[in-house]
Amino acid sequence: MSHEYVPEIATDREGNEHEVQGWQDDLYAGKLGFWLFMLTEVMMFGAMFLALAYYNTLHPQDFLDASASLNRLLGGTNTVILLVSALTMGLGLLKMRAGDVKGAKLMIWATIILATAFLIIKGFEWTAEYNHGIFLLHDKLLPESDLAFGQKLFFGLYFSMTGLHGVHIIIGIGLMLWLLKRINAGQVSTKHHILHWNIALYWDIVHLIWVFVFPYYYMIGAGGATGGH
Amino acid sequence: MDTNTVNYQKERASYYKVLVGLLLLTAVTFIQPHMFMTESTFVAQMLIAVVKAYLIVMYYMHLKGEKLITAMVWFSLSLVLVFFIIVIGIDVSNFQFGAESHITTAAEHSVGAAHATPAAH
Numbered sequence: 001m002s003h004e005y006v007p008e009i010a011t012d013r014e015g016n017e018h019e020v021q022g023w024q025d026d027l028y029a030g031k032l033g034f035w036l037f038m039l040t041e042v043m044m045f046g047a048m049f050l051a052l053a054y055y056n057t058l059h060p061q062d063f064l065d066a067s068a069s070l071n072r073l074l075g076g077t078n079t080v081i082l083l084v085s086a087l088t089m090g091l092g093l094l095k096m097r098a099g100d101v102k103g104a105k106l107m108i109w110a111t112i113i114l115a116t117a118f119l120i121i122k123g124f125e126w127t128a129e130y131n132h133g134i135f136l137l138h139d140k141l142l143p144e145s146d147l148a149f150g151q152k153l154f155f156g157l158y159f160s161m162t163g164l165h166g167v168h169i170i171i172g173i174g175l176m177l178w179l180l181k182r183i184n185a186g187q188v189s190t191k192h193h194i195l196h197w198n199i200a201l202y203w204d205i206v207h208l209i210w211v212f213v214f215p216y217y218y219m220i221g222a223g224g225a226t227g228g229h
Numbered sequence: 230m231d232t233n234t235v236n237y238q239k240e241r242a243s244y245y246k247v248l249v250g251l252l253l254l255t256a257v258t259f260i261q262p263h264m265f266m267t268e269s270t271f272v273a274q275m276l277i278a279v280v281k282a283y284l285i286v287m288y289y290m291h292l293k294g295e296k297l298i299t300a301m302v303w304f305s306l307s308l309v310l311v312f313f314i315i316v317i318g319i320d321v322s323n324f325q326f327g328a329e330s331h332i333t334t335a336a337e338h339s340v341g342a343a344h345a346t347p348a349a350h
Contacts, residue, residue, distance in 0.1 A: 035298045039305040046309035050316055057321045058333055079255055087248045090289050098237045204290045211281045215258060215274035223262035223270045
């Protein structure tokens with residue numbers, strides 16, 4: 001299937017034909033549009049953080065106790081993995097812009113591997129929590145369990161937000177595989193790399209969300225004096 | 230392959246510097262609850278997160294020098310902040326329905342409270 005640019009022709013009232021300006025290579029417009037999309041992501045996660053802060057204000061000690069029970073080693077490992085993956089994604093884009101397509105592809109593959117590692121670790125973490133009776137609509141989070149109400153709210157939001165973040169990671173992996181396909185087909189290149197640029201931006205916003213999710217869930221209860229260990 | 234241009238070298242160096250900064254801040258995240266601001270862990274953690282976010286947005290997302298997009302980001306963040314101020318700063322601090330609300334106590338207790346309220350009238 002050909003992706004060659006076919007100019008659109010507009011006809012005025014006098015019957016004169018004019019070529020409509022194409023914007024396919026407008027990098028700035030592409031970036032601007034993607035930033036608008038990312039701001040909707042900020043507002044969506046912002047609303048979830050709002051709910052989190054709201055319930056935290058009503059149940060401060062329960063939130064500290066619940067946070068103290070999360071596995072900070074696994075959460076911290078995932079933080080470092082995402083941090084390095086943001087670097088590999090950024091370096092990939094840089095290599096693409098500099099003309100090193102092979103190097104760019106290698107960096108995208110490295111990012112995919114790191115993203116998969118993130119999901120595997122998150123899977124281990126959720127499994128351990130499930131085995132301890134902590135999971136949505138399960139055991140200790142059921143209305144009749146005697147777990148403190150604030151902790152039920154904390155864990156409900158924890159699974160919702162880390163789950164939604166995980167969905168974003170899965171979408172990111174899909175986007176990177178699609179990007180590799182487009183690069184192999186020659187549709188993303190050193191001169192036409194807006195798709196690569198925007199997928200790198202997407203990966204950065206996924207990282208950015210985790211930068212706030214991690215301390216709010218894992219670290220607020222880490223202090224022995226206030227964390228209720 | 231043209232990877233020896235000044236821009237490539239400079240941008241790559243900048244990426245690695247930001248990585249080191251982010252790793253150091255992550256280390257600070259872990260030691261903070263035991264080292265400093267131990268009575269204000271939440272505030273300290275959020276401050277560290279804001280510094281990390283600044284580095285990511287400015288350098289990894291190339292917002293530095295982008296005036297229009299920066300203005301959009303500030304507008305959007307201000308909107309989110311306004312909701313936080315209204316909901317957390319005003320609404321929660323004047324919360325009047327603790328006795329019958331499902332968000333302050335478990336549902337079964339609330340049902341009990343809701344039943345108890347009309348009886349008191």
